[in-house]
Amino acid sequence: MSTATATPTGTTASYVPSAETLGAVMAPGARPPRPSPVAASLAFGWRAMLKIKHVPEQLFDVTAFPIIMTLMFTYLFGGALAGSTSEYLQYLLPGIMVTSVVMITMYTGVGLNTDIEKGVFDRFRTLPLWRPAALVGMILGDMLRYVLAGSVILAVGLALGFRPGGGVGGVVAGLGLLIVFSFAFSWVWTMFGLLLRSERSVMGVSMLVLFPLTFLSNVFVQPATMPGWLQAFVEVNPIAQLVTAVRSLMAGTPDAGAITWVLVASAVFATLFGALTMYRYNRV
């Protein structure tokens, strides 16, 4: 980090405010028109990029965590569930990719919660802007993290012997669908990020929601072996539908029903939780 190598300050002691120079910068120039919603969101997205640049450690959870998940479950369950690890990997990889990326979405809420604690949002909230821009920009930045996590898992999978039948097109389409859903699902966490008092409680609630959603699904095993009531839950679990859709795209046999289901669920999540988030955001 070039910026981290700071030299001791030489400017504070010597600075003498001059009415003349300050006056010159105060002179009201022509104000530009307000930025469009897209421009404002992109500016906030740029902020998210800058934060990654300055605090690259925050990428740890989107790189190391998915690698560990993939290795762990492939070798833990592979032999027992599918007879061999490479066989199991064909089934597991799309699911573990969904699990990891969806788990990472919770950091959106945690990040927003800490951001608001710090006070910089006070300034953002007093700007005459399209109101959701700060949050949309933040999630745009997080989407980069989702893409990164997905790509890392894909790379590990390919190295271990994952051979998707859908080829490059199928894989890209599967990853794309996952990112779309994750963008929509992130609004659940922005709501909790605004609603709950501390980073810790956001984390706690996220885990409480995410563990059952990801594990009580078809990520690790075929639901056929589960008791009837659990199968019924898996049937309506959006994560299971997402896994089915991503799996089908990557295998080259798109399941139109599951894909439609995921797109509709994404629209519902984004609209409903987006609205709840903004309601809360305007009343923090």
Add this chain to the structure above:
Amino acid sequence: MRDPATGLAIEASGLVKTFGSTRALDGIDLAVPAGTVYGLLGPNGAGKTTAVRVLATLLRPNGGEARVFGHDVVRDADAVRGKVSLTGQYASVDEDLTGMENLTLLGRLLGHRKPAARDRAAQLLAAFGLTEAADRQVKKYSGGMRRRVDIAASILNTPELLFLDEPTSGLDPRSRSQVWEIVRSVVAHGTTVLLTTQYLDEADRLAGRIAVVDHGRVIAEGTPGELKSSVGTGTVHVRLRDAGQRPEAGRVLAAALGAPVQAEADPVALTGRVAGDDGRLQAGERAARALSELAAAGIVVDDFSLGQPSLDEVFLVLTDRPAEPAGDEMEAA
């Protein structure tokens, strides 16, 4: 720019804001003339920050109403946001980003294209003596530099009203006077400033009018001079050439001021209370007489100063109790 009807930048009546059972604002009335510095003075927990947050559209009041340049802060919040900017008590800039990045980001959010935003950022950094620190993360800045970049961010679009929430709390004396100088330049260019502070001397130096706030209410309002004379007492501080003359000097001063005199830890220093305007004499005249009586008694005075009443004394007089913090202001905000 002012509300054409009233000439006021801020007009608030009966503002109430509750947090649970705490009444952070308990019916605040304010009338801030455009183009001036207006001080909100009070201890921690008095409701200053809450008042600023309501006026800056960050909080919705539970009762009463407020207009900024004629725009209602609840119904017409967007129009208010177009005219104000806020430098909060805690950093209102992103500490992970550099000074340059912070100001460029803000420029873009205010509608500048990226090159124009960068130019404006560089110009502001230069004016605030931060060019050298431009590419350093704000979290590595000193307290004074942080304040400056925060204020620079607030004037990026030359707001018509600037909120400064305790701009000098925690700063060293040099950084404090730098902030004061900046505030003077800002108001000289027509921006109205609403400043909150715990220090009477700060309000005195900067503000044209002051409202003293306590328990969410305005308990006194006026020019600094009016407030001080309503409080009435100040102090005179004297340093003698010869420590041996101190006992005698103490007697002369006490007689002339009509009040007890305290010996300080410094063996040549004395402090006495000066009563305010009692109809016969102003505090300054009374102190001047006391000094000439010291000279007449052959006591050599090296240095003297006339101190203002402190915020503690203002509070004591206005509320009959000392200015104890009534609670944590952040808790209430």
